Amino acid sequence: MRDPHQNIFFYYRGPSKKQKDSLYDPQVEDNTTKSFINILEFCHQAGFDNLLSSILNQIDAPKKPVVSFLLQKGLNASRPDAVIEFSDRRIHVESKVKASLDIDQVKRHLDSINSQDLLVVITNRSEDKRELETIGDGRIKYLCWSTIHKICRNAINITQADRRFVAVTQLIKHLIDYLEVIVMTEFSGFNDADFDYWIDPNPYYRPILKKKLEALATIIRERLPKSIGSEYSFIKPGKISHKLSDDRRAWVAIKKPKNNKDIFNQCNFTIEVSKNSLEINAVIRNGRTCDKGKPLGVFYTKLTHDTGAFLDTIRNIKKDARIIISRRYRKARSEWWRQYFDMKLCEISNEKDVLYLCEILKKADTNSTFPGVRIRYSIDRGSKILSDPKKLEDEIISTIYEFKPILDYLERK
Numbered sequence: 440m441r442d443p444h445q446n447i448f449f450y451y452r453g454p455s456k457k458q459k460d461s462l463y464d465p466q467v468e469d470n471t472t473k474s475f476i477n478i479l480e481f482c483h484q485a486g487f488d489n490l491l492s493s494i495l496n497q498i499d500a501p502k503k504p505v506v507s508f509l510l511q512k513g514l515n516a517s518r519p520d521a522v523i524e525f526s527d528r529r530i531h532v533e534s535k536v537k538a539s540l541d542i543d544q545v546k547r548h549l550d551s552i553n554s555q556d557l558l559v560v561i562t563n564r565s566e567d568k569r570e571l572e573t574i575g576d577g578r579i580k581y582l583c584w585s586t587i588h589k590i591c592r593n594a595i596n597i598t599q600a601d602r603r604f605v606a607v608t609q610l611i612k613h614l615i616d617y618l619e620v621i622v623m624t625e626f627s628g629f630n631d632a633d634f635d636y637w638i639d640p641n642p643y644y645r646p647i648l649k650k651k652l653e654a655l656a657t658i659i660r661e662r663l664p665k666s667i668g669s670e671y672s673f674i675k676p677g678k679i680s681h682k683l684s685d686d687r688r689a690w691v692a693i694k695k696p697k698n699n700k701d702i703f704n705q706c707n708f709t710i711e712v713s714k715n716s717l718e719i720n721a722v723i724r725n726g727r728t729c730d731k732g733k734p735l736g737v738f739y740t741k742l743t744h745d746t747g748a749f750l751d752t753i754r755n756i757k758k759d760a761r762i763i764i765s766r767r768y769r770k771a772r773s774e775w776w777r778q779y780f781d782m783k784l785c786e787i788s789n790e791k792d793v794l795y796l797c798e799i800l801k802k803a804d805t806n807s808t809f810p811g812v813r814i815r816y817s818i819d820r821g822s823k824i825l826s827d828p829k830k831l832e833d834e835i836i837s838t839i840y841e842f843k844p845i846l847d848y849l850e851r852k
Contacts, residue, residue, distance in 0.1 A: 447610075448474040448617040471621065472520040472534045472561075473510055475587065478614050479523070480508040487607050489597055493590045498559055498580035503527055514551035517544065519558070527555065534561040536584075536621060540570060549576055561587070563623050584623035591615050622650035626658055628826040629717060637687050637714035645679050648712065652676060652691040656710055659835055660693055667843055671695055671708060688713040692722075693839070703850050706734050708839050709813075716817040717825060719835050721842035723812040723849060724767065728797075728804045735810055738849055739800055746793040752848045753784050756841050760784045760816045764799050766808035776811050779803045784814065814845050 448470065482490045483505055495502055503525040512522040512531075521532040531552055533545065540562055548558050560571060561582045568581040591611050598604035598611065618624050620643075633651065636644050653676045660674055677690040694707035705725050711718040726733020731740060742749055762784050765776040780799045787793060803810035816838045824830045 446617050446620060447613050449620055469511075469520070471536050471584075471617075471623065472532065474614055474617060475534075475561075476508050476510060476521045476523075476532070478591075478610055481610060482607055483508075485604065485607050487594075487598060487604050490590065490594045490611070493594065494582070494587070497582060497586060497590065498557070500530065500557060500580070514548070517547040517551050519548055529553070529556045531556060531558045532561065533558065535567075536563065536623060540564070540567045542570065542574070545571065545574065545579070549574070549578060552578070554578075584618060585625040588615060588618045588624040588627075591618075620647055622647060622654065624654075626651065626654040626828050626832075628828045628831060629712070629820075630826065631820070633712055634714055634716075634820040636689075648689050649676055649679055649691075652689055652710060652712065655832070655835075656691040656693055658832055659710070659839070662832060662836055663693075664836075664840065667839065673697075677709075688718075702732060702737075703734055703846070706846055706849060708842065710835065714820075716819050717831075718818075719816045719838045719842070720763075721814040721839075721845045723846075725809075727809060728800050734849060735800070735804075735812070738812065739797060741848070742793055742797050742800075746790045748848060748851075749793055750787070750789070752844050753787065756784055756814070756845075757816055757838065758783075758785045760814060760838075760841075762787070762796070763813040763815050764796075764803050765811045765813070766803050766805070767811040768808055814842055816842075 479491050479494070482488065491505070492502055506524040506526060509522040509524065511518060511520065514531075519531040519533050521534075523530040523532070529552070531548060533548060540560070545558070545560060552558060557578050557580055559580045559582055560567070561584060563584045565583050568583075571579050571581055591614055595608055595611055595615070598608040619627065629651070632644065633648055636648055653674065656674045656676075660668060660672065662668075663671070671693050673694050673696045675692045675694055677692065679689045688711045690709050690711040692707045692709045695701065695704050698704050702725075706721075706723050709718075709720045709722055711720065723734050723738050726735040728735055728739040730736035760783075762780075762782055763778055764780040766779050768775050768777065780803070782796075787796065800810050800812075818825060818831075818834070824834060
């Protein structure tokens with residue numbers, strides 16, 4: 440779903456002073472809870488109680504006959520976002536989309552509900568569960584939006600097999616898509632919409648793509664071997680250009696924490712999405728070939744004086760990995776890269792090839808441009824692995840593991 444407005448739960452909003460945060464205003468908080476409760480109510484009325492039962496199982500709540508679903512039901516001193524009334528108790532719902540968890544608000548809810556009632560707190564930060572546990576009240580139950588997203592995906596597998604639930608299936612699909620639009624999900628892979636953004640840019644899809652890359656990078660960082668993850672522990676999402684060009688892409692960097700004393704601080708790993716592929720890169724940037732105190736100068740010097748070490752370093756890297764040399768253009772605080780040279784890494788097999796690479800680096804280094812280097816592995820759009828999160832994560836991690844010796848070679852004295 441490349442255009443979020445095709446979703447029945449998404450809606451038009453007025454202009455925001457903070458355009459980049461326009462998906463996360465208070466209306467979105469209320470609308471997301473309303474969408475979720477409306478789906479639960481519709482499924483119940485249609486005779487499909489599996490979705491509600493799965494939610495109740497997740498919070499260890501007993502299954503009882505439902506009396507009603509209510510929104511913004513005021514209590515004595517608080518107003519939870521929703522209430523599900525059962526025959527013998529109520530489940531009160533407090534949800535957060537972008538807003539932070541408010542412990543004082545949770546305590547006010549607890550003071551206002553009955554002893555047999557439950558308070559379900561829904562956020563998208565799993566660490567909120569630990570903070571809620573410090574209150575020490577058994578009536579609190581925690582749910583993550585990504586868990587709700589997963590439960591809905593599982594529910595569709597059931598409804599699709601029963602023709603009575605055609606409408607139910609479509610509505611749950613819309614809720615799934617909506618949660619993906621506002622990025623309240625686990626990373627669920629890439630689809631055509633992520634690549635088509637570059638063909639027909641939709642401003643509403645830009646933050647979706649950015650958050651999807653950030654979610655993927657977070658998982659990758661957490662799963663990296665300690666030998667890499669302890670050093671490259673910081674995630675930096677990049678700006679997504681809306682200008683038309685052949686080299687537009689969205690990217691997120693997995694990098695070292697900022698350290699002005701480390702000249703290699705901005706040499707990192709990136710995950711990038713272009714119109715044709717998903718790309719994993721080891722990036723060498725900053726300086727010119729003549730700057731012995733900058734990464735590009737160090738790289739150039741090492742290539743010219745120790746070609747054998749470079750050949751040994753790249754010997755075990757994927758055969759279809761490439762080395763991309765670009766010209767880096769700067770204007771004010773912005774920078775953009777234009778590809779200048781592209782070659783398979785496995786085709787660099789002797790000293791002559793390495794020295795040719797040095798010549799290319801010099802040619803990319805001009806009065807108005809700086810050279811930049813990417814060691815790149817690409818996965819073409821349409822590849823099945825892109826829609827399989829676990830396999831894709833494994834592939835990215837193994838690629839970073841293979842690329843790490845390149846950055847080690849750069850820093851080795």
